[in-house]
Amino acid sequence: MMLKYLLTVLGFATLISASAFTFNLKAQEKACYYIFTTKPNTNVACYFAVQSGGDFDVDYEVRSPRGDVLQSEVKSRQGDWVFNADVVGEYEFCFSNGMSTYHDKVVDFEIKFADENDDDFRANLPGQPNAKPIAHVESMQNTIDNIDKQLDGLSRTLQYYKTRNNRNHDTVKSTESRIYYFSIFEVILMVGMAFLQITIVQLFFKGSRKQLV
Template sequence: MLRSQIPSGGSLLLAVLFLTALVSTPARAVTLTYWVGANEKACFYTNVNQIGKKIGFYFAGQAGGNFDIDYTVTDPHERVVLEGKAEKQGDFVLNGNVLGEYSFCFSNEVASREDKLIDFDISVEDEVRAEHADASSPEASEVAKDDMKVDQSLHLIASGLNRVERDLKYFRTRENRNKNTVLSTQDRVFFFGVVDTIAIFAVAALQVFAIRTFFSTKTSKF
């Protein structure tokens, strides 16, 4: 977290600090969209350099199959932290209790032909608490209180932005799935329409042939 010392009436400095805080992020994040091929297992990694840091893990199936995927999260000692089978979406927060590299793997080994599009996000908390000034004097105490208020406000803003980001990702996922459903339905309607048309022409041709055969037989008897 960016440290600040704001004197009374320092509205301009507060505005600059606020804009700077909005540009800077409190976490290292990796947002990716990846096609997991049939019979493929794809792994991604992130490093935790301090015990107790929070690890955010989000994924959602965007296309392919039933939008589901198998996933496994392991710690640096290769112990399974999280796993799931045929999950369409997940949003987790883990505690980085072990230093080192964590792996996040997606498996599409069950599917033989279907590739799957996965949208996922891996973030590691990268937040440094401000070391406030020594509160040995009333002025320093006031500055420290102002710093704490600014820190709390920025935490609330960051939390709100994270919620908005998650909601936008959810709506994007729903839009992609609904679009895929509509396209699939259109394909089915077109296919059955073609089949019905062919069947109608086939029945009509069969009826004409049957009637002509019937009258030809009657005529030959006379």
């Protein structure tokens, strides 16, 4: 089964050979990716998560070859879904950072055919001429299916912890920056208060001396 991805950013298109990747979405920018299905009723699995930048959110939209909106959400931090591509053709996945004026976003994006592994496995099974399917072959198939599901679950868990770690790291950096500038403001305020107190005391003593004279 052929899998094709195209990236369109500001009018430029680039071929993407991997199904899972990380890209940078600049402020006020829109990035679109495409997948081409060769047969109807294909299950397509998608996952994305904003790793850093601003409030960790983007707008996304999924369109069919006919232009119908299949999925859409604004200010979403992450998404994980499977949909049925019932029509053969090119499906569009667009991410927008239009709500941000100066924050860039780093986004993890993964897309694949949900039943691709099962189809490939069944296609590569050895032929059994003049014989019924061997029990241990079916058992092996079930074992591989279970391992594949467990690996997929482990991959999603690792992606979840990666996202949480990146967001926590970004939050810590933001907190450190706020503490730093607050400390500078506090020092300036203390110096200003000391200068004001000295000025008031000097004015008080000047007034006292004038009364004595």
